[in-house]
Amino acid sequence: MNTIQPSSVKIKVDVRHALIAVATVLDFVGVDDLHHGHRVAYIAYECACVLGWPDDKKQFAYFAGLIHDCGVSSSEEHLRLLKLMQPEDAQCHSQRGYEALLKCPILDVFAAIVLYHHTPWLELLSHDLSTFERDVAALIFLADRTDFLRARYTHGCHEELITLHESMVAENLMAHSGTLFEPEMVKAMCQLVKKDGFWYNMDASHIALLGLEFEANNFYDKELDLEGVKQLARFLARIVDAKSPFTFHHSDKVALLAKLLAKDCGLSEEDAELLYVAGLLHDVGKLKTPDLLLHKEGKLTKEEYSIVKRHTVDTEHTLHSFFPKSVIGEWASNHHERLDGSGYPFSKRQEQLDLPSRILAVVDVFQALTQKRPYRGSLALSDIFEIMQPMVDKGQLDADVYRVLLADIDNFYRLSTQEFQA
Known part of the structure; x- marks a missing residue:
């Protein structure tokens, strides 16, 4: 054939970089609310720090947050998740994400978290999950809804004005403590949302860099074959x-x-x-x-x-x-x-x-x-x-x-x- 032949270059990518790139791809779906996955990752990680979780659990919460909405397939569906504190059809995308992750062995450790990331705390207690999985799923739900409140209070105005509504965000979270959300996590989150710097740090490039600077971890730093x-x-x-x-x-x-x-x-x-x-x-x-x-x-x-x-x-x-x-x-x-x-x-x-x-x-x-x-x-x-x-x-x-x-x-x-x- 009279065509240019390729010069192949070996693929080099590790799980850490791949997950951050996946989050960027998922952002394409939510074209009207960019970087939701990044913010949930950041919120979950910061709250895990306040809770004193060990490093591996904090990293897991961060990366689970990045890809938690992998089952959302349309912008319309993404926007529906921003209408209510507890969206009526949230389980549909949670189930799709769960099934997609089960078919991807390198990422299936996140499947249970994605499946239950909209499950209320009281209901979550009745599911057959490890303490680790239940904790992370509960934290991702809380982080996701904290970002939902950010979107609600900044709708139609500059996003930095969320700092004028910090008390309202905290009150909304406290109102659901013990029902939708795990009480100790709510206390930790309320400490964070009352700090201006917590909100100012929600820049996607900063959040991605955060994930690259974590302590070395054999799972995330493993190069994919x-x-x-x-x-x-x-x-x-x-x-x-x-x-x-x-x-x-x-x-x-x-x-x-x-x-x-x-x-x-x-x-x-x-x-x-x-x-x-x-x-x-x-x-x-x-x-x-x-x-x-x-x-x-x-x-x-x-x-x-x-x-x-x-x-x-x-x-x-x-x-x-x-x-x-x-x-x-x-x-x-x-x-x-x-x-x-x-x-x-x-x-x-x-x-x-x-x-x-x-x-x-x-x-x-x-x-x-x-x-x-x-x-x-x-x-x-x-x-x-x-x-x-x-x-x-x-x-x-x-x-x-x-x-x-x-x-x-x-x-x-x-x-x-x-x-x-x-």
């Missing part, structure tokens, strides 16, 4: 695909097809695996795209399309934070580029697009056309050919990659349309 990276990527892909019912499991399918096609195109086993990760995460930037645009059934307007196109750059920025010295982010962000320069976001041409980028572009188009939509089923192969062949003829998609796809098209079509097995 390729299998761990794939687990993390699948975890994030499920969050992405849950955001839009139109493209549920799209990321999983793109990853699988890209890996198989990469091998058929002669890429090494290592590069095929890296491309699999890029396929899982190629749409992670869509978490920042407004829900209404992703759910729209008809054609997008020029203005809407302009907003949607940004997801490719958001994907590259996000993946750079996960894998700072890897080609994964570049491959993933190139999936809408076209060899003739007609793609986006940078109108790259063929000399700027290596073989993995070309493979991912072909697979993304193919899988999207096979995807079931509410207004149509999977397109037949004949219809797919009518759409993709002109793109190849115009020099938009790589002809050699497309030829390899066609050589085993029945298998690729079967894999792309079959029901996904979790």
Whole structure:
């Protein structure tokens, strides 16, 4: 094939950096209330310090706080959590987050905390949890609702004005002591919320740095192997695909097809695996795209399309934070580029697009056309050919990659349309 070959770079990421990056990704969902996960992590950690918890328990509370809302899949759902002290449907996202974490062995230690992070203290006492898990779940609930009160009292005004409402925040927390919240934790939290500096320190960059400066810990400082990276990527892909019912499991399918096609195109086993990760995460930037645009059934307007196109750059920025010295982010962000320069976001041409980028572009188009939509089923192969062949003829998609796809098209079509097995 007359295409640029990749120069692979080993993935190096530890659990600590990965969790902080996950929190940044989750912030995309709450576009109207950024950095909620960071603030809950900070609030929980500071309260754990007042309570005199040991270092490992304080760190665990911090990282649990970062990812506690991993089951929230839409901005609308996120905003519903800001309406009441005890949201009516909070258990739905708690359950989704719990199930997602159970499927990710490197993060499953946080599953029980996420499941119970909206459970009232009196009810929590009846669940079969270790003292450690019950304490952390209770603290995350208290920290989460403390941030809810911050949002309530600063709505429509500068966030620093929360310092004018410190007594009201404390009174609200005390009103639920012994019922929603564990009493000793409430006392500790009330000490914190009455200090201006506690609120002024709620800066996302400061909170992230806090997590990087903790004492060394074998769990958080463990470097992930390729299998761990794939687990993390699948975890994030499920969050992405849950955001839009139109493209549920799209990321999983793109990853699988890209890996198989990469091998058929002669890429090494290592590069095929890296491309699999890029396929899982190629749409992670869509978490920042407004829900209404992703759910729209008809054609997008020029203005809407302009907003949607940004997801490719958001994907590259996000993946750079996960894998700072890897080609994964570049491959993933190139999936809408076209060899003739007609793609986006940078109108790259063929000399700027290596073989993995070309493979991912072909697979993304193919899988999207096979995807079931509410207004149509999977397109037949004949219809797919009518759409993709002109793109190849115009020099938009790589002809050699497309030829390899066609050589085993029945298998690729079967894999792309079959029901996904979790």
